[in-house]
Structure formats: structure tokens, C-alpha cells
Amino acid sequence: MNKMHPNARTVTVRASRSKFFGYLGAIILCLIGWYVTSVLVDSPALPTPFETWPVLVENIPALLPEFWVSLYRVVIAMTIGTVIGVPLGLMIGRAPRADAVFAPVLFLLYPIPKIVLLPVLLVLLGLADAPKIVLIALTIFFQITMTARDAARAVPEASILSVRSLGGNRLDVYRHVIVPASMPELFTALRIGSGTAIAILFFAESIAGSSGLGWFIVDAWGMINYPRMFAGIIAMAVLGVIIYELLEFLERRLTRWRRAGIS
Amino acid sequence: MAEVSFEHVSMTYKGLGGDVLALSDLDLTLAEGEPISIIGPSGGGKSTTLLLAAGLLKPTKGEVKVSGETVTGPRNTTSLILQDFGLLPWKTVEQNAALGLKIRKFTKKQQDERTAQALDQVGLTEFASSYPNELSGGMRQRLALARAVALDSDLLLMDEPLSALDALLREKLQDTLLSLWKDIGYSQILVTHSIEEAVFLGKRIVLMSPRPGRVAAIVENPEMGDADYRFNPSFHECCEKLRSLLVGQGTLAEGRVDE
Ligand SMILES: Nc1ncnc2c1ncn2[C@@H]1O[C@H](COP(=O)(O)OP(=O)(O)O)[C@@H](O)[C@H]1O
Ligand SMILES: [Mg+2]
Numbered sequence: 001m002n003k004m005h006p007n008a009r010t011v012t013v014r015a016s017r018s019k020f021f022g023y024l025g026a027i028i029l030c031l032i033g034w035y036v037t038s039v040l041v042d043s044p045a046l047p048t049p050f051e052t053w054p055v056l057v058e059n060i061p062a063l064l065p066e067f068w069v070s071l072y073r074v075v076i077a078m079t080i081g082t083v084i085g086v087p088l089g090l091m092i093g094r095a096p097r098a099d100a101v102f103a104p105v106l107f108l109l110y111p112i113p114k115i116v117l118l119p120v121l122l123v124l125l126g127l128a129d130a131p132k133i134v135l136i137a138l139t140i141f142f143q144i145t146m147t148a149r150d151a152a153r154a155v156p157e158a159s160i161l162s163v164r165s166l167g168g169n170r171l172d173v174y175r176h177v178i179v180p181a182s183m184p185e186l187f188t189a190l191r192i193g194s195g196t197a198i199a200i201l202f203f204a205e206s207i208a209g210s211s212g213l214g215w216f217i218v219d220a221w222g223m224i225n226y227p228r229m230f231a232g233i234i235a236m237a238v239l240g241v242i243i244y245e246l247l248e249f250l251e252r253r254l255t256r257w258r259r260a261g262i263s
Numbered sequence: 264m265a266e267v268s269f270e271h272v273s274m275t276y277k278g279l280g281g282d283v284l285a286l287s288d289l290d291l292t293l294a295e296g297e298p299i300s301i302i303g304p305s306g307g308g309k310s311t312t313l314l315l316a317a318g319l320l321k322p323t324k325g326e327v328k329v330s331g332e333t334v335t336g337p338r339n340t341t342s343l344i345l346q347d348f349g350l351l352p353w354k355t356v357e358q359n360a361a362l363g364l365k366i367r368k369f370t371k372k373q374q375d376e377r378t379a380q381a382l383d384q385v386g387l388t389e390f391a392s393s394y395p396n397e398l399s400g401g402m403r404q405r406l407a408l409a410r411a412v413a414l415d416s417d418l419l420l421m422d423e424p425l426s427a428l429d430a431l432l433r434e435k436l437q438d439t440l441l442s443l444w445k446d447i448g449y450s451q452i453l454v455t456h457s458i459e460e461a462v463f464l465g466k467r468i469v470l471m472s473p474r475p476g477r478v479a480a481i482v483e484n485p486e487m488g489d490a491d492y493r494f495n496p497s498f499h500e501c502c503e504k505l506r507s508l509l510v511g512q513g514t515l516a517e518g519r520v521d522e
Contacts, residue, residue: 162349165317166363166414167337176362180353257353261396 023241047227055227056234063216063235069129070205070212071239074197077133078190078243081140086186089148090178094155103149110146114138115200122208132204132212136197143196147189151182184258187251194243202236213239265330265340265418265450267293267316272325273475274311285311287475288325298444298451298487300465302458302505304514308476309454313420316452317343329418339367341418342411346426348403350395357382357391360409367414381413384446385439401432408443419444419451426456437463438490445488458509462501463492470508480508 031049038046056063092099114135121131159177168176205214217232274286285308293299301309314320315327318334318341327334329341342363343349350359361378369377382388385405395403404424411419424440425433437460444451444464455461461468466487472479482505486497509515 158345158347158349159351161319162343162345162351163362163366165319165337165341165343165349166366166410167339168366172366176351176354176366180351183353255353257355257394257396260352260394 045226047230052227052230056231059228059231063231066211066213066216067235067239070201070214071242073129073132073212074136074201074239074243077136078140078194078197080133081137082144082190085141085144086148089145090152090174090182093149093152094178106142106145110142114142115203118204118207127209131208132201135204136200139196139200140193143193144186144189147185148182151185152178155181183255187247187255190247191244194240194247198236198240198243266295267418267450267452268328269312269315270326270328272315272322272327274308274315274320275323284475287477289477291469291478293450293452296448296450298453298464298466300461300468301452301454301471302456302461302468302509303471303476303479304473304512306474307471308474309471310422312476313343313422313452313454316418316420317341340414340416341420342414342416344407344411344419344421344424346423348407348424350403350406352395355392355394356387356398356406359395359406360413363410363414377413381409384412384443385409400428401436404428404436405439408439412443412447417449419449421452422454423456424453425460433460440464441488441490458502458505462498462505463487468505470505470512473512479512482508
């Protein structure tokens with residue numbers, strides 16, 4: 001059923017090529033900015049890219065396990081937050097009675113920075129993966145639930161009516177209208193949320209436990225090994241890009257229709 | 264095919280700004296396979312009438328019956344086409360046409376067969392995997408029709424389905440509507456604000472009163488049913504009659520030549 005348009009593949013190839021050059025340009029720009037800044041600042045705390053590069057290469061074996069641990073934590077946590085938040089948000093967005101109960105609770109808890117729960121979570125869940133995953137999942141959960149609720153409320157009544165007039169029940173309305181209609185906003189929320197998620201990850205890893213990129217960076221700092229610290233920071237940037245691209249990939253697959261009719 | 268009757272139907276909306284009596288004691292019967300047009304002042308309850316027939320609203324008083332049975336919810340072989348066609352932008356042409364079949368749990372094979380046939384009937388076969396955003400207004404309209412055709416509907420309800428299209432395209436699609444009705448023979452209620460359209464497509468034209476809506480007059484139009492009816496003197500006679508009724512009602516200003 002989902003036949004690709006004849007020229008869709010060439011468009012995809014062209015898009016990924018231009019994306020590659022985009023990243024290449026961005027990297028070069030960042031390196032120049034970094035180099036100039038570090039020369040001007042002239043402090044051991046800000047090594048040049050040339051000092052950092054050999055350290056990064058040398059530290060790849062040490063970085064890789066921490067990288068995977070961090071990636072695992074963010075991906076699992078974002079998935080949990082999304083899987084719980086999306087159905088709840090979409091449901092209360094379309095059910096005034098449930099909304100009357102849940103919305104005030106959400107509004108009350110949403111502005112609290114979930115990071116303040118870290119001490120509690122550390123006491124309850126130990127120092128390993130669990131507290132970090134829960135903390136990130138909580139943050140994503142609130143952001144995504146709020147977005148899903150607003151997106152579900154904004155779905156045009158005509159689309160819903162058309163499914164209902166075809167005999168669709170509530171489930172059909174969700175499946176054929178509410179979920180696909182909310183998809184673009186949900187991805188925007190996830191992309192913004194991924195930045196917050198990585199910030200929280202760094203904070204949590206640097207405070208508790210001895211694994212992950214956050215720990216690696218702070219550990220290098222403690223050893224006053226600045227090039228090593230920057231190697232960790234670069235790995236953190238790569239982590240961000242991977243998550244961003246993962247979301248981009250999913251969004252392209254799930255909202256193909258949005259690019260229809262624009263050429 | 265389906266017979267439709269509105270028996271002393273009243274409809275009150277409970278809105279935030281108080282209750283609105285949209286229909287008051289509407290009485291109307293539609294014979295099996297009969298196409299009627301409904302025309303009347305804006306806010307006179309025309310859309311409400313269609314939603315009641317579609318089973319999406321329940322009358323406050325009275326009863327709506329289709330094929331002798333009181334309507335309590337959407338019916339399997341009733342199709343409703345709204346002004347914006349009710350197409351879902353995230354579904355391809357094929358998926359949009361198949362939506363009714365899918366919701367009604369037809370087998371995949373039946374879905375594919377009927378959808379292919381319906382798309383063929385409205386001339387959209389080669390656009391099967393396009394999205395609605397890639398279609399022109401007329402094509403979107405035909406896609407909405409394909410959905411009804413695929414369902415093998417015996418009652419087609421349309422709420423100002425052509426009002427978003429330009430005049431030339433509108434006549435073309437009126438022809439399409441007419442030939443589909445002649446092919447399939449469903450009962451049809453068309454709500455429109457165009458006098459010519461009402462006369463071209465309605466065996467009877469129902470004039471609604473201002474709110475609260477009732478039947479103000481019924482104009483018989485037995486000669487409709489041919490594509491060249493537009494050139495027939497009785498077509499113009501019927502249009503004139505309807506026009507003077509609308510002027511008498513205050514819906515149409517006197518002296519205006521066209522709507
Ligand atoms: N969901 C609703 N809630 C409250 N009032 C409504 C609603 N839908 C329609 N109405 C009111 O009912 C009356 C009839 O509306 P409608 O059937 O849409 O008229 P028409 O289609 O003839 O323009 C109007 O006064 C309108 O404001
Ligand atoms: Mg209306």
C-alpha cells in the first residue's frame with residue numbers, strides 16, 4: 001500500500017547528502033570557533049582542538065562503554081516517558097471529565113524541576129541506572145503529556161466527525177485521527193525534550209555513580225585532565241546528534257504525509 | 264435502498280451561551296432512491312438535519328427513521344460528505360477511500376477490490392498513492408465520493424459539498440454526482456446554497472425556514488435527471504420559482520440576478 005513515489009528515493013539520497021555536508025560545515029565552524037576561543041583565552045582549562053584530538057583518539061576505548069551506558073539510559077528513559085505520556089495526554093485531551101481530574105494535577109507538577117527529586121531517587125533506587133532513568137522519564141513524561149493533551153484538543157472536529165459518520169468508535173477515532181494528527185507536535189516535544197534529557201543525564205551521572213559520560217567528564221575534571229574532559233564533551237555532543245537523528249528518522253517515517261504537496 | 268423520514272423532529276443544542284432551538288417540528292419524508300435538495304437561510308438547521316439523518320445527533324423530540332428503523336447511531340450504509348470532505352491528510356487517496364471499509368471490518372481483499380473499483384469510478388486510480396494535499400479541489404471532492412461508493416451506500420448525505428470549488432468545476436462535479444446517483448440509485452439529501460445546484464440535483468427541493476428550522480415549502484422538480492436539464496426551460500422555471508420563494512422569505516434580496 002505504501003508505494004514510494006518514483007522520485008522519492010533520489011530525493012532521499014539528495015537529502016542525506018546535503019545533511020552530511022551540513023554536519024561537515026557545522027563541525028568545521030565549531031572547530032574554528034573553539035580554536036580561536038582557546039587561543040584567546042589561553043588557559044589550560046580550554047585546550048585547543050589539536051591538543052584534544054590525540055587524547056580523544058587515545059580515549060576511545062575508555063569512552064565507548066560510558067557512551068553506550070549514557071545512550072541506553074536516555075533512550076530507555078525517553079521511551080518510557082513517551083509510552084506512558086502519549087496515551088494519557090491524548091486521552092485527557094479528548095475526555096473533559098478525565099481532564100477535569102488530571103489537568104490540575106499536571107499543571108501543579110509540571111513547573112517543578114524534576115531534578116529536585118534526585119536525592120530522593122538516589123536514596124530509594126540506589127546509584128545505578130534506575131534513578132537516572134526515572135528522573136529523565138519523569139521530565140519527558142510531563143512535557144510529552146502536556147503536548148499530547150494540547151494536540152488532541154486541537155484536532156479539527158470535522159476529521160473526527162468523518163470517522164464517526166463512517167461508524168467509527170472511540171478507538172477508531174484515536175487510531176485514524178487523534179494519533180496521526182498529533183504526531184508532528186509530539187515529535188517537536190520529543191526533540192526539545194531530548195535536550196533537557198541530556199542535561200539531566202549529565203547532572204545525574206556527575207553526581208551519583210561511576211559510569212556514563214557525565215561521570216567521565218567530571219572524573220577527567222577531577223584529574224585536571226582537560227583534554228580528556230573535552231573528549232567526553234565531544235562524545236556528549238555525538239550522543240545528542242544520534243538521538244536527534246533517531247527522532248528525525250522516526251518522524252520522517254511516521255509523518256510522510258506532511259511533505260506531500262510541497263515541492 | 265433506503266427510505267428516510269423525519270417525524271416531528273425538534274433539536275435543541277445545549278450550548279455554552281444557552282440553549283439553541285435549531286429545528287422545530289420538522290416533517291419530511293424521502294422515498295427510496297429519491298434525491299432531494301435542501302436550501303434555506305444560514306443557521307436554519309440544514310446541517311443539523313443531515314447530522315440527525317447520519318445518526319451523529321439524537322433529536323430532542325420526534326424520530327428520524329431510515330428504512331423504517333429509528334436511527335440511534337451511524338448506520339453501515341449511510342455516507343456523509345461534509346463541506347471540507349472529511350478527508351484525512353495523513354492517509355493516502357487509497358487509504359482514505361478504504362477508511363469506511365476498514366472501520367466496518369471488511370476483509371483486506373474486499374477492501375482492496377472495492378476501493379480499486381470506487382477509485383476507478385471517480386477517475387482517481389492513478390492517484391491511489393498520493394496524499395490529499397497533492398490533489399486539486401475537484402479531485403478531493405471525487406475522493407470523498409469514492410469513499411461513499413466503496414461502501415455501497417444506500418443513503419448519501421452531503422453538506423454543501425461543492426461550495427469550496429470554482430463555478431466551472433462545480434458544474435462538472437454536479438454532473439459526476441448526477442451520474443453516480445443514476446448508476447447506483449441511492450437516496451440522497453444534498454444541502455446546498457446554490458439554486459441551480461439544488462434544481463439540477465433534486466427531484467424535490469425543500470426550502471427550510473429561518474431558525475428554528477421547519478419545512479417552509481417544497482418545490483416539485485420531476486423532470487430532473489438528465490445532464491442537459493440545465494438547457495431545459497423547466498429548469499429555469501424551477502430556478503425562478505425557488506428564487507422568488509427565497510426572496511419572499513427574505514433570504515435573498517430582491518432584484519439580485521444571481522446568488
Ligand atoms: N454544536 C452546536 N452547539 C450549539 N449550537 C449549535 C451547534 N451546531 C449548530 N448550532 C446552532 O443551531 C442552528 C442551526 O445550525 P446548522 O444546522 O448548522 O444550520 P445551517 O446548516 O442551516 O446553517 C444555528 O443557530 C447554530 O448556531
Ligand atoms: Mg450548515
